[in-house]
Amino acid sequence: MSIFLTKLLIVVALSLFIVGLAGCSSEGANPTHLPTATPTPTLTIYSGRSEELVSPIIKEFSKLTGIKVAVRWGGSSELAATIMEEGENTPSDIFYSQDPGALGAVSAQLMTLPDATLNKVKPEFRSTNGSWVGVSGRARSVAFSTKRVAESELPDSIWGFTDQKWKGRLAWAPTNGSFQVMVTGMRKLWGDQKTKEWLMGIHANKPTVHKNNSTQIKSIGDGEVDIGFVNHYYLLRFLDESVDGFPVRNYHPKAGDPGSLIMVSGIGILKNSKQSEAAIKFVDFLLSSVGQQYFTSKTFEYPVAENIKISTALVPLSKFQQPNIDLADLADLKGTLKLIQNAGVL
Structure with a gap:
């Protein structure tokens, strides 16, 4: 092969290589050829529980999972009214309420929680239709x-x-x-x-x-x-x-x-949430031994999950008389x- 032909082939090869690089960086390039980072989900929580009480456990969840959390704080009734007004366009993924009444008001907008989540909670501390679970009593x-x-x-x-x-x-x-x-x-x-x-x-x-x-x-x-x-x-x-x-x-x-x-704070996930997987992880975290021990030792509330040791400062529920009433009967606020x-x- 002549020296001229050899040089020509080298120039052509270099040209094709450069064009290929330019194509990879162009806006019209097929992105499937490049590795893409999965965006970190951000959970939006409407919380009727006070920031002072539950912000620490929310931050702990974010720290352990890497899932970002944005919280809108307010009264439970006020936030329930907001969710109803926003309808399908609500940005909320999760409604964390101080009481069952507010959750009952928006139950039509809540998804049915997985059995694995519902079964973490004693039957008397969850909704009969599976739309929400209690978190603490x-x-x-x-x-x-x-x-x-x-x-x-x-x-x-x-x-x-x-x-x-x-x-x-x-x-x-x-x-x-x-x-x-x-x-x-x-x-x-x-x-x-x-x-x-x-x-x-x-x-x-x-x-x-x-x-x-x-x-x-x-x-x-x-x-x-x-x-x-x-x-x-x-x-x-x-x-x-x-x-x-x-x-x-x-x-x-x-x-x-x-x-x-006996009342419970409760939590539900909005049907239209685009972060339902992360939302379920958050609910499960609150019902885990870590979450339940936080509530009994830091906020002095009663656990709703089985086999959780209560704080010595708490009077066991078995030690005093309680009215026989279903949580569903507390919805007519x-x-x-x-x-x-x-x-x-x-």
């Missing part, structure tokens, strides 16, 4: 001042606080979601008329009005009132942070009436709000 209780009230003075039923001897000594938070869930349970157990009479009776005793549970506990500790209607775990957080002791304790009415109602308004409380 809270008991309603009566918080009382140990300095000014002997436990023996407390009535067996929450109805007893309508007695005039408690006038000026009570605190409540009628706009609080947990209080309204308790009243919803009260309606189921007592009927609307007796529930209205209880609301009017407490209102007649001039209770101080609060926005939440924590301020009621503080008010009792500060000696401003003697009694508050709260969720059990708020007091335990005060006790945990107290150095010299805190003069307030929880009381569970012996009658097993609405004053001892709209009717409850109307009754509270009709009673002149709001």
